[in-house]
Amino acid sequence: LNRRLAEFGTTIFAEMSALAARTGSINLGQGFPDTDGPEEIREAAVRALRDGRGNQYPPGPGVPELRTAVAEHQLKRYGLAYDPDTEVLITAGATEAIAASLLALLEPGDEVIALEPYYDSYAACIAMAGATRVPVTLRPHEGAYVLDLDELRAAVTDRTRLILLNTPHNPTGTVLTRTELTAIAELAVARDLLVVTDEVYEHLVFDDAAHLPIASLPGMRERTVTIGSAGKTFSFTGWKVGWITATPELTSAVRSAKQFLTYVSSGPFQYAVAEALRLPETYFDALRADLRAKRDLLSDGLERAGFAVYRPAGTYFVTTDIRPLGETDGFAFCRSLPERCGVVAIPNAVFYDHREEGAPFVRFAFCKRSDVLEQAVSRLQGL
Ligand code: PMP
Ligand code: GLN
DSSP: OOHHHHTTOSOHHHHHHHHHHHHTOEEOSSOOOSSOSOHHHHHHHHHHHHTTSSSSOOOTTOOHHHHHHHHHHHHHHHOOOOOTTTSEEEESHHHHHHHHHHHHHOOTTOEEEEEESOOHHHHHHHHHTTOEEEEEEOEEETTEEEOOHHHHHHHOOTTEEEEEEESSOTTTOOOOOHHHHHHHHHHHHHTTOEEEEEOTTTTOBOTTOOOOOGGGSTTTGGGEEEEEEHHHHTTOTTTOOEEEEOOHHHHHHHHHHHHHHTSSOOHHHHHHHHHHTTOOHHHHHHHHHHHHHHHHHHHHHHHHTTOEEEOOSBSSEEEEEOGGGTOOOHHHHHHHHHHHHSEEOEEGGGGOSSHHHHTTEEEEEOOSOHHHHHHHHHHHTTO
16 A cells, blocks of 8 residues: 555445444444435436436436436526536536545645544545645534634635635534635635635535535536535435536536546446426425434434433434543544444544544444334433
8 A cells, every 4th residue: 555545544434334334333434325326316327227327337427318407406496507417417426526626626735724623535635645734623612523614714825726615514513604715716716726616515504504506606516526426415425426626627627536536437327316306396395304313313312321422413323522521532432332232333534634533533424214213312321
């Protein structure tokens, strides 16, 4: 393994899912739903397979039906108009979109600002591109994680090439506000930075939180690559269908990298996701309502068990502080949890460069059946 990748080892998600399987624990670690997405969308995939749509290499940028559906989705939801032929690229999940964007847009030595804690593939992809990550830490404050805009501004140097955003934010559940996004946009324009924004949890927002794509703010459309994924929105994480929307120049650049990573992404699933993006509003409302109830079920249970809980405004993760339980080391806590009570969680420290900042925080996923969450909550009461 080369020096660029050696520091990253095996992803925590694989490690913790293996631990859950080995110990027969309830897996609230890796974020994947335990109930598949809509039957009619599974049927659409079967139909595509049976009808021979996408069984051979689909077009490089993705099948036109899906590119059109993605463009319609961005227009209808956010008023963002993208040309499906030149401004949409289908990828193998958001993971490839992140990798291809960073590999295409970064020069060795460039600096990338990422909001810490950050999703684990960001650091690895920045490293593979030969660039340097510059974390700006979201800090807990009055029950939520907040971005210090002055710290963000201070992190920009002459070598900064792009800001890598993630909203709704994994693992903290923070949804960046219009005020925060406006400040980030002004900074990007003033310092002529690109923004790559990971919005895979765009539909998973609760209460009065609203998802706002930074590409919709003044001066941003031309400098932003927006990333989406069918995995989260439609509960098909195994299908690995994602996409980017961006200007023709940026889309073409990302496609240059994508063509040598996977060339194209799985064909039949693209047709099914095109149908999924056109599901009626009732689907999206029901998804949000279901996850909001599960957020509260798990958060209430974790509070009763003694955790300090950062109830998320978005995503399907809840971050907790284990210090009220008399614990300080999230790694040790997560490694002992299966034996102590048969539950698996993720230590947030893995999402930090400043590991000490993340040490006492632990993430639980709530995209699970209610009876599973109830069982987990009851197991955790004994801690
Ligand atoms: N970005 C974030 C913030 C995620 O949480 C995930 C999935 N866990 C991904 C990207 C990857 O998405 P996909 O499965 O579509 O590759
Ligand atoms: N995104 C999921 C999470 O944060 C896991 C994805 C993965 O295993 N790579 O838990």
